[in-house]
Amino acid sequence: MFETIASMMLTYAMTALWFIVGTGAAGLPYVQSHRRLKVWAMLLRCISYIGLALALLWCILIVSLYVRCGWLFVEGIVKSIFPIMLIGYIPVVLYTLPRLRSFRASSPDKWPSDTLIKTSHPMLVIPPYAAAFGSGIAAFHTIFSQPTLPSLLETAQMIVLFLLVQVFPSLFVIRRHRAILKGAFTAAPFWKRLLKFSVSGAATAIVAIAVVVVQAWADFNASKLPEASDMMNHQWMDEGSGTPTMMMSGHHNHANMVEVSALTGDVSVPADTTYLLVAQKREMTLASGAVVEAWTYNGEVAPELRAQQGDMVEVKLINKNIDKGVTIHWHGYDVPNAMDGVPGMTQNVVNPGESFTYKFRAEQAGTYWFHSHQQAAEQVRNGLFGSFIVEPKKETIRYDEEVTLINHNWNTDQGERTAFGDQDRMQRKQVEPGKIIKLRLINANNQSQKYLLQGSDYKITSIDGTPIQQPESLSDQTAFRLAAGGRYDVSFTMPDHPVLLKLGESTDAEGPGILFYGDSPPDTIRFQTESSLFDPSRYGKPAVNEWTAATEFDREFTMILGNRMGFYNGKFNYLWTINGEVYPHTPTLVVKEGEKIKTTFINKSLSEHPMHLHGHHMTVLKKNGKSVETPWVTDTLNVNPDETYEVAFTADNPGMWMDHCHILDHAAVGMMLHLMYDNVIPSFEAGTRSGNMPE
Structure with missing residues (x-):
């Protein structure tokens, strides 16, 4: 994030400084004495040098980002x-600064005619603006x-906007300069100059707003x-670097195509474990007394299936x-x-009064969870989630106590509350x-969460259901952060003193957290910092595994994560x-069964993903860009700003x-795409017509 914050500060400072230089240069013809002219010119030169120095620092910052993170982090900046x-900075160096320096050698004897012509020259004003x-x-x-991967059209649009905004200030200074050359210039009172300046600024703003509005309407x-x-x-079918696949017109008739609805696995085998989950609304009360208008499975908060x-x-x-x-x-x-x-991809949504039966072989042992994927930003937030625990056939370690904790943020009648289940x-x-x-x-929250286990050394034995070898x-001063949707299994041996698990930076003795104790709970809870x-x-x-030793992959995809202001579904x-x-409009990633796939995540945005x-x-x-010391297996990888990861499957x-x-909330406004196998065709549709609204 350092480069982003520093770039923001530098570019805002550069904008302000060059606006000051442009405005100051526009006022030079109205300076009434040669001495004041030299002082103002010197001041504008100094500000210009500071602006150029900041621009140089900004360039160094971009180079540093390139060296640290790679070309894809800076490609959009370089191209757009x-x-x-450069359209502004090169003329400043070539024309504006030399003209400002020339006032140091100007003679009072040539005042005012020759100096007036020099001070009104358009190249003193237009380049700084x-x-x-x-x-x-x-x-x-x-x-x-x-800017991510700007097309020529996007770059051209920015240049056109840039030129349009320059029109009114340029017309103003060019017209004034011509009047001075003809000897028809008379210095107007300050209030008239201010009015003209305001009108020019307003006209420029109107042009800029008009261009933005036209673009916004199209968006x-x-x-x-x-x-x-x-x-x-x-x-946009992204086929990586693999062999092109036939995905266009006519592919639905291909003899080897299979529909999604047919990819059920062997559901004819009798079930060993059965559950019934009823989705329903229910008012529930947290441990603190805060009331939640919840959407639940079986009227419970985070039911556990095993x-x-x-x-x-x-x-x-x-x-x-x-x-x-x-x-x-x-x-x-x-x-x-x-x-x-x-919904809309693997099944139709289950509407009120309807049902759907899920059936699968529990091949993976570990800690997992389940949640609704219909308008998930709203439904998971309201409580449609639970834990799914698959016990291994053979446990290598015998545990005396097992506790499942699924943390979540609830909207209650007393404001937002963080809880483990319903225990806040x-x-x-x-x-x-x-x-x-x-x-x-299990982190069912919408952001990553930091945990601290105090009072005992501990081991993280599993990440996202996959065991860690030789943890x-x-x-107890080492904190760990769990991605939104991620899971860790943590183990420790109970000492002869209390052990505390707490969330984040909170020092609230009333939670949320869990205190393990021996004979009796302590009177006070002591908190440490990690x-x-x-x-x-x-x-x-x-x-x-086969990927950690791989040097070549059948397909390689790149996912650049970014952000921008704009419309989504008309909002x-x-x-x-x-x-x-x-x-x-995000690309669809196309693969063939059996291929080795590598994906590179590049986070250029301002948030973790x-x-x-x-x-x-x-x-x-x-x-x-560097090989990790201990490759690990995950299904939910947290990518922080200015980070890149390479993963394979x-x-x-x-x-x-x-x-x-x-x-x-990020997926709900666009941050999702799809991976499809080249021989699979859809069985369902998403959208308002079907009511299938996945996110």
């Missing part, structure tokens, strides 16, 4: 921002619209989601009264495609010293983009799969 800034506007564009794009219309679609962008590894699991979902319909997505579980729970107060649990405790931690002990943060890229024994919003686009690929697990290979689960940011 640099050309516009051009530099100000170019810097302003750079400042705007730092915060509101990181407004283009942003409206289609009434019906199969969720695939057939205009199965044994190898079981055939069957879950029947009934929608009692959730008007917009519901589904169940098995987060992190690589189920057959038709069981993935994405400190929980207390008595445990005998010497007992081995396993914590299953090392971590001190000294370090857990780094999974340097922990345990490296994962070893003005802060948009979160992938490769400069928002769904449904926990990237979640359905139906597959990713092995993390590189961070910021095998295309071994045919279907159409969502790949999105699990900050669900």
Whole structure:
């Protein structure tokens, strides 16, 4: 984030300085004495040198970003921002500064005629204003619209806007200069000059606003989601570096094509474990007394489903009264495609009075969770989620106590409350010293969460359901951060004194958290501050699989994560983009079954993004261009600003799969795309016509 913050400060300062220089230069013809002229010219030169120095620092900053993060972090800036800034900065150096310096040698004897002509020259005024506007564009794009992979059209549009905004100031100074050359210039009173300046500024603003409004109107219309679609962008089929696939017209008749609805797995096998989940609204009360108007499964907060590894699991979902319909997505579980729970892609939404049965083999042991994927930003927020625990056939470590904690932020009648399930107060649990405790931690929140376990060394034994080989002990001053949608299994041996698990920076003795104690709970709870943060890229024994040793991949994809202001489905919003686009204009990634796939995540935005690929697990290979010490397996990878990750997986689960940011508010305004196998065709449609509204 350092480069982003520094770039923002520099470009805003540059914009202000060049505006001052341009305005000051426009006032030079009205200076009444030679001495004052030299003072003003010297002052404007000094400000110009400061502006150029800041521009040089900004360039160094961009080079530093390139060296640290790579070309893709700066490509958009170099291709779209640099050309516009050069239009202003080069004339400043070539014309404005030499003219300002010339006033040092001007003779009082030539005052006022020759000096008046010099002070009114357009090249004293137009370049600084051009530099100000170019810097302003750079400042705007730092915060509101990181340029990603700009097309020639996008760059041309910015240049046209730039030139249009320059028209009125240029006309004003050119007209004045011509009047002076003809000897027809008379200095107007200050109030008239101020009025002309204001009119020119207003006209410039009107032109700029008009251009922006025209573009906004086009964006407004283009942003409206289609009434019906199969969720695939057939205009932008990203095939990586693999062999091109036939995905255009006529592919539906291909003999080897299979529909999503047929990708159920073997559902004829009798179920070993069965559950019934009823989606319903219910008023619930948190431990603090705060009341939530919740949407729940079975009227419970975060119900827990458990199965044994190898079981055939069957879950029947009934929608009692959730008007917009519901589904169940098995987060992190690589189920057959038709069981993935994405409305409009793998099934139709389950409307009130309807049901849907999910059935799959529980091959993966570990800690997982489930949630609705119908308008998920709203439905998960309101409570449609729970935990899914699959116990291994053979546990290598025997645990005496096991606690599942799923944290979430609730909207209550007393404001927002953070809780583990419905417990927004400190929980207390008595445990005998010497007992081995396993914590299953699930983050159902919309942001990453930091945890601190105090009072005992501990181990992180699993990340996103995948065991860590040879986990090392971590001190009780080592915090760990869990991505939105992520899971950690944590174990520790109960000492003869209390152990506290707490969220984030809170020192609230009433929670949320959990206090483990022996004979009796302590009268007071002591809090510590962390000294370090857990780094999974340097922990345990490296994962070893076909991807960690791979040097070549069948397909390689790049996902650049950004943000910009704009319209989404007709509403003005802060948009979160992938490769400069928002769904449904994001690319569709095309793969063949059996291929080795590498994906590079590049976060140029101002927020973290926990990237979640359905139906597959990713092995993390590189961070910021360097191989990680201990590759690990994950399904929800948190990518922070200015970070890059390279991950790999095998295309071994045919279907159409969502790949999105699990900050669900980000997915709701565009940060999602889809991975599709080249022989799979859609069975469902998304949009208002069907009521399938995935996000």
